Amino acid sequence: MEEEDGSAYTAMNFTLQVENRDHLARLMRGVRQIPEVARITRVKG
Secondary structure, eight states: OOEOOOOEEEEOOOOOOOSHHHHHHHHHHHHHTSSTOOOOOOOOO
């Protein structure tokens, strides 16, 4: 987790293993449904 001084947000990084792109899409849709989540991004590589 990274928290910047004075920021209302905390950056949390997760490493997940998914079966395929459909699984990833479902997972990301579910996380976006959480009201406290401001942004979700995918990092390849």
